[in-house]
Every structure is written in structure tokens, then in C-alpha cells.
Amino acid sequence: MRAARAAGREVFGYNRSVEGVAAARSEGFDATTEISEALTRAAQADALIVLAVPMPAVPAMLAHIRASAPNCPLTDVTSIKKPVLDEVIAAGLQARFVGGHPMTGTAHSGWSAGHARLFNGAPWVISVDDHVDPAVWSMVMALALDCGAMVVPARSDEHDAAAAAISHLPHLLAEALALTAADVPLAFALAAGSFRDATRVAGSPPDLVRAMCEGNSEHLVPAIDRVIGLLGRARDALARNDSLAELIDAGHAARTRYDSFPRTEIVTVVIGAESWREELAAAGRAGGVIRSALPSLDSRR
Template identity: 55%
Template sequence: MTADDHTALCVLGTGLIGGSLLRAVSAAGYTAWGYNRSAPGVAAAQSAGFEVTDDLESVLRRAAETSALIVVAVPMPAVNPMLDAIAQYAPQCPLTDVVSVKSPVAAAVRRYGLEERYVGGHPMAGTAESGWQATDPDLFRGAAWAVGVDPGTDPEAWTRVTRLALDCGSVVVPVIASEHDRAVARISHLPHVLAEALAVAGARGGDLALGLAAGSFRDGTRVAATAPDLVRAICEPNSDALLAVLDETLTALTEAREALSAYTSLDELTAAGHAARQRYESAQRWEITDIEPGAPGWLEKLQEAGRSGGVITRLGPPAPEPVLGR
């Protein structure tokens, strides 16, 4: 190993997120390469000058030889085959992912015996587009990037994943898997479901309704432009948390319907919604400092800081590798 090993990165899946990650880290000076299963995706990445192949074994053997950080950047239904290959060819490498749910990924990682060096990750960035052609090296700039701080997290692997997120221009939100999944059910997965329903309601109004549609319909249905299979891959693995927040939302809509029917009023819902939006717009992040990875209680401190709006914006320089024989 050398002092530069922390810049070796292997990305499995070079669609929107994985491909944007490959672009971002390459611009940041990493030695990065990737895998993609589709020939057109590989060809597009190669034509743009990136080392991407459809030979999964070769990219993982290279990762093992260089102690690279491996990033699983495929939808949840494709995670198991990636983990199976990692367990076979690069089981000692530090491992993270960019999947939109964390508890199911962590459970799969445990099934393959890879939990010792695993740190969950989820950049809160994306578009309605997909594939290499949609990739953007600035996709993560200014975004929140969830990084796992579950019990037993390895501090060295955590530091590498955190540094990766920071080098892509993100701010890091420390969070445990179960709390992450409940949170994203509210602010990511429910909006997908509501966007689909709103799009259907608009289309049922026919050409007149769609011809009159303006900003509120456009913005409210933006993520409904995402490919249906991808929406399902994002939302369905988080079904328990999504069902709970759907029930909560249906209750709120039912109460609004009853008030509209009985009193011709939407006062309660609109007042609550306006206040909630203002809280979102005025929410302040604060910087987490003076927590040393591996120090006593470091995970618990980061868990509590993340819950209360803390983010990490910088780390100290990577420690040099020891020189053998001295």
C-alpha cells in the first residue's frame, strides 16, 4: 500500500449517479475506474475517456490489488450480484454504496460477510434522466450526502467514504440506516408517489387541463418523468417506511377533504403546509467539528449531531501509511 491508496476508487454501475461519481472523482484527482453491464453504457463512458468495462471480475481484481474503495452504484434489485462478486474477488476492500435505501443494503452486505469494511452512503442528488448521457461531474456539489454511522462502523472505512463525499463537493450528514430510511420515505419516496398521482390526475383532465398546466403542475410532477422501473427500484425496497408515511398523508388528505366538503375550507391544511415549507426554507445546517473517528463515543456523537442538523464539511489530511522496515 502507498500513501496515495485513498484515491483508488472502483465504481460498479456507471449510470446517472455512478457515472457522475466517476466524473467527479476523476476531476478531483482520484485514480478511478468502473464497471457497467451494458455495452452501450461502456462504449459511451470509454468514448468520453473513462476506464469502464463490462468485465466485473477484472475491475474487482484491480480493486483488490490497490485496496480501492468500492462503490456499489446499481439499483437495489441488482445489489446482490455485485456483493456476490465482491465477496469472491475483493472481500477485503472498503465498501460503500449510493443506493437510496440503507437498511436493505446493510442486510445484504451482512449476508455476504462484507459488513466489517462497509459504510452506507446516499448522495441526495439526481435528475429525472438516467444513463451515462445524463452524467454530470457537478451533480453532487452542495448536496447532502448521507454517510452511515451505525454501530460497529470501521473508522478508517468511514473516513474514506466521508472524504469521497467531500471531494465531490457534498456536505456529509451522519445517519444510521433505519433513521435514514424513515427520513427519505418522507422527503424522497413519498414525493415520487405523489408526483405520479398528480401526473395521472392532470392527464385525466385531457388536453384542456394539460394545455392550461403551468408551474405548480410542472414542478409537482417533475420526478414523474423518471423511468417507472427506476422509481420502483427506489421506492419499493423502503416499503415499510413508505407505507407509514403514506398512511399519514392519506389521513391528512382525508381530513382536508372532509373540511372542504363540510365548510368549504382548506384552512388547516394550507396553514400547516405553509408553515412546514417555511421551516424547510429557514432550516440551518451547523458544522460538526472535534469528533475524531475511532475515539471513544465517536459514533454516538455523530449520530446525535446528524439528528440535530449537523453536517461535516471538512476532514483533516489523510494519515500517511506506515513505512515498513523502519
């Protein structure tokens, strides 16, 4: 809400938290704890609905939307995309749905954890699944760009596989590390910056971490298997030959590749043109981002 208002958009919101709504109102935002009021108003205005709840709350919210605002364009910011899409399809709302995931945040949650520049420069994934509507896609793209994000187009399943590796797995490693150190006398006494950094995300609220990780088990289980395999091979090499060369050299090379990962700008795709979804997915996979609004077929006519 802060970022959209800062971009000059009209924005109104619902939250179940009385305190959250009161805090938003005290900053001059138009917010309510009455969901049907918010959704009726959205339906009248044909507003773009941004669903921002953890996965376990998605089905109940979709039921409300189906009841009160079934024809509004709809996006979401939940950190897993395929399970949300499945729920949207189950609710019969897929025609005007385009999923999204801004890759930003802090270890804190609630109204006070946000700020207007939270999305600045962050990758904001927008789903390009097989049947997404070009007009709604353009709307969600415009919102993300207005919030200062760069748009990464991606298929929901590819997003989820990547999120398992770069977001969900790091959470589990941080939890396991904190727990391993807790059993060693002197460990907390000696821990310094690198341990604090490495376990920072273990400070996130457990229910939110569980919701995002458990909802992505299809991709997270193989990612855990992969990391266990790498650690197990390193452990055996260390125990047998006192050598960690394989893991450390390859890990350093991978991190170096990440540091120099090229971001290119996507400029040639026309939203709604033939194969536009496939082209955007391929461009996103290759490191492409959208930094200013792509044309759509309508806008070129």
C-alpha cells in the same frame, strides 16, 4: 467517476452496458464491461469500491464482490440504506462496509445523465450504524468531500424514514397527481409551470422509482398513511365547512421551517473516539454537516 477524477483521484469502473462503457472510455475514463477484471484489480489495489446500482441488483453484485474482492473497503450510493445493509450482512461483507447516499440526481439515468459537478453542495449521507469501521468511514467521507458534497452522518434506519418522506413519497404524489389530471378534460391543455414542476419526477424511469420505493416499504407505508390522513381531514373540512385553514396554515408553517432549517458544521467529533458514531448521528439529526474532513483517532496520534 467524473467527480472523483476531477478531484485528482485515480478511478476505474465497471458497467454492464457496452454503450455506457464506450461513452466513458471516449471521455478518457478507465472502464470495462468485465466485472471480474475490475474486481480483481480492485482487490490488488485495495481500492475503495463504490457500488452504484439499484436495489434489485445489489445481491448479485455483492456475490461478485465476495468472490473477487472481499477485503476491499466498500460503500454504495443506493437510495435506501437498511435493505442494502441487510444484504451486505447476508453476504458477510459488513466488516469493511459503510453505506452512503448522495442526495442528488436528475430525472435521467445512464452515463450521459451525469456530470463532474453533480455532487456539488449536495448532502451525501454516510451511515453511522453500530459497528461501522472508523477507517472505512473516513475514506468514504474523504471521497464525498472530494466530490464537493457535504456529508450528513445518519443511521441507516433514520435515513430510510427521512428518504420515505422527502423522496419516495414525493414520487408517489407526483404519479397520483399526473394520473388524476389525465382523467380531466382540459387539464393538460391548461397545465402550466406549477403542474410541470409538481409532476416532474413522474417522468423518471418507472423501474428505478419502483426499485427505490418498494425497497423502503417499511417506512413508506406509514408515510403514505400520514399523507392520506392529512388529505382526508382536509377533504372533510372543505366539504363540511368550506375551510382548508388547518392543512394550508400548518403546511405553510412547515415549509417556512424548512426554508430556515439551520445547517451547522460538525467540527468537534473525532472519528474512532468513544461514542463517535452516536455523536455523529445526533449531530446529523440536528442539521449538522461535515464540510471538511474530521480528524480520526489514528491521524491525531
